[in-house]
Amino acid sequence: MTSESKPYSGDNADGAPLPAGGPNPPRAPEPETTAAPAASAAPAGESLARDAWRRLSQNRAAMASLALLIAIILVCIAGPWFLPWGLAEVDWNAFGTGPTLENAHFLGTDANGRDLLTRVLYGGRVSLSVALVASFVSLVIGVLYGAISGYLGGRVDNLMMRFVDIMYSLPFMFLVILLMVVFGRNIFLIYAAIGAVEWLDMARIVRGQTLALKRREFIEAAHALGVRDTKIVTRHLIPNAIGPVIIYVTLTVPKVILLESFLSFLGLGVQEPLTSWGVLISEGVDMMESAPWMLLVPSFFLAATLFCLNFLGDGLRDALDPRTR
């Protein structure tokens, strides 16, 4: 029916439209004009993710942080297998000794004669996994919830955000205790409880971003193209809201690690003999004067992890923004 609009296809010698389904349609030979563009620009056919990775790999601080972070994770996973002491194993000859090569207490022992390095690595497994799972849960739920709520707007937005308000107003401890009563004590409950609370902030942040973004003309242009709502949210809204999201995730991780130690301190989190960085640090604080290494060692691990995450987060934010070169 649209005979007049046809001429589009014919006039470009090589852009010969749609060699329908032909295998390997000849790629339009680069016209002469292509010679010009500066070679410094992005190489051909890169997605944002690949492009971002290229930019991230040029950021030395971020790459060093990434390497250190991976090293810490690997050591926490594999380290305990190579150490002679077990998690709850007591060395009756060494109560609260400092770092020494004797008996392989490389970083000393705690007041009960348990090897500190072993405990820090086991604790790292707990802290890192809580941090990872809870942050991931808050990231996924929060971003989707916030983006959908902000994008749909109106009544749906109202309902969705009132639900968030209700969740906010639930006392956190009450929620945890309730979960404990119903499901019994379990490490997964910590994940669930922290995840259930942390996504609320994220949802609010993303909703705010979305509200600002959805008035932008490129969103309207997508509507005019007939792009589906789901695609608008995933392809246009979320990538453009990613900056604050990444910053917030790097802030969530330390928050989650501390929240876990707080729960454990109240007897609602991990139980002896299992431990976590937060628990080790709070034990270390008690022994600060007589056995400073008990505070310093787990603190060092925690601080190093958070340090790396901050640098990595900054690097990621910059890398995901094509405007920073």
Next chain:
Amino acid sequence: MTQPLLDVDKLSVTFQLPTGPVTAVKDVSFSIAEGETLALVGESGSGKSVTSTAAMRLLPELAKTTGAIRFNGENLLEVSAKRMRRVRGNDISMIFQEPMTSLNPLHRIGRQIGEVLVKHKGLKGDANRRRVLELLNQVGIPEPERRFSSYPYELSGGQRQRVMIAMALACEPKLLIADEPTTALDVTVQAQILDLLKSLQTQYGMAILFITHDLSIVRHFADHVAVMRQGEVVESGRTVEVFDAPQHDYTRMLLDAIPRGRKVPAPADAPVMLSARDVKVRFTTKRRLFGGNDHFEAVRGIDLTVRRGETLGIVGESGSGKSTLGRALLRLLKSEGDIRFEETDLAPLDKSGMRPLRSKLQVVFQDPFGSLSPRMTVGDIISEGLKVHRPEMNRRQREAEVIAALEEVALDPGMRNRYPHEFSGGQRQRIAIARALILKPELLLLDEPTSALDRSVQVRVIDLLRDLQAKYGLTYLFISHDLSVVRALSDDVLVMKEGRVIEQGPVETIFTSPKEPYTQALLKAAFLEEEVAA
């Protein structure tokens, strides 16, 4: 005249950027005598604002300035920071382009104006208030007593600019720097503000350094003109002389960059492409639990018809509902009334019902910076529509189409893997046009497509739009406040005000013999007569 009031002598400004030094202003010299107006003219990036900011010593730290800026013989680049604070606001003051953002939204305007008087004149209490009221009166704010305690949001754009002028005049400066003071305003308001500046200038006997890109303003307003390009003054002299006999090619090009020509009319028997009856758009301004909601009618019953190959220009000032009407016609907004596209009634269609039609109805928006997602490559942006409407295409086929579309808008297809921020405004607008064209639309809604662009770029984009229309028999809905552009592109014009059609008809009829007073005022304010004569 022994000594000029402001004498800029071989001024250079270099920004020490991490990527290396960038020279924004090179060896610029000009001078302004007392009571005189000098216009600094240039396109974006020509360094005109940097020059004026340097005169106020408001440049960021990383800018290095050489040369001299002598104000009454005193080199402002060398005086102490303390002395400079005395000069600013007292001897030299400044008004900016954006009246919306240059007032602090949290303070009442009386206090904002009064602050300057407290600082420089030590005027407090009643004396302060009296002077502020006097100023508000002078700049033509109605009911100054009441406006004294208004907040900026309660004022219109034109009124805010008047308040800015009142602030700038508070200490009776000898020099006023006006940086694009009317660019953000409607044409009729623009004319009023210029008149105001002119009368205040004679009253206070101050000199004005007027920075603008709009040559028609310069001709009416300035005694002298300096044309800037890429940080250098290419030509300067008396306005009349420069305009009548431009010496430099660039000046000639600028003066020449007026959309010319008229559209070749579409055949009279062309089929109707889009028709609308009694279109209304209402926005809910306040939701109530009981007793209904509050509404604001942005579009109040509009009829229109566009034939294939025609261009309908929709003209109006800000808030007239022209953009809202455009969006409603493409069903990007909910509306009442009948809208027919070819044979299809659009009114009952929902989102998925509209989707197949979307490829035929495309849009190009005003802001080339906002209409392209900053996180997608140009290739992805242009090919997005293909993913929706031609799902059978594979990557390579899409790429071939993208290359063809980019060539169509005269952009280098090799740039398709770059991101929008690497392109200039004009190039981005071409990208936006390519995104619409790749779907082979029949009707294109152009919502102020040239307003954010420099004149010379504007003319090229208009040429492009014209060529494309001729080549593919496109139908345009052209929304603009720029009458010269509308005149060059349209068959018919529709003048809107407050959601209603004021006047409607063939373009020549409207432009040569407008019937309604509003249309006449619009045309007069746009300084069109001269442009046509030129």
